[in-house]
Amino acid sequence: TQLLEQSPQFLSIQEGENLTVYCNSSSVFSSLQWYRQEPGEGPVLLVTVVTGGEVKKLKRLTFQFGDARKDSSLHITAAQPGDTGLYLCAGGQGSNYKLTFGKGTLLTVNP
């Protein structure tokens, strides 16, 4: 069974602070996706990374895929209350359409 471990499980910070959350596995994935889920809604895709060492930026969010394609990180600069939500990573395997999800990091940004 492929597992994705996310850390920390919970994170509560003040507006304006920076943070990094992690997604780690012992398995290699061909792609890694990050989703954000708000209360009462389904997850929404933020980014997909596919190349080892790849870095993608989405405004204040920076995503990195590990060189060995076993881990990923999400860094948020100057967090805002609107960033509050559950951040999920999901690993994909080549021609397999299934995604393996981590349990998520629940982020709260206090004004």
Next chain:
Amino acid sequence: DAGVIQSPRHEVTEMGQEVTLRCKPISGHDYLFWYRQTMMRGLELLIYFNNNVPIDDSGMPEDRFSAKMPNASFSTLKIQPSEPRDSAVYFCASRRAGGLSSYNEQFFGPGTRLTVL
């Protein structure tokens, strides 16, 4: 597009009752996925369909769970009989085929919160 539509949004039932969850995928999407989300286990894939055909049901917890997709615009997940441990949020998601398979975005519905008393 209206996105993935799920009904009901909330369901409260008693142990032993039959529960049917419904999903309408985004038009033109070839793949449909059913997930279950709990605090303890996170988001788990139960089953997925391609062109209305079940491809992988290895995540279905037991025979009490069944899923059907009679046409491209409708799917159901049924639990009979329901048990308190089935309480969770159930999500339906859909996506297009084509391209590099694992890269394509899955679009999730708002979920059905099921409580079995």
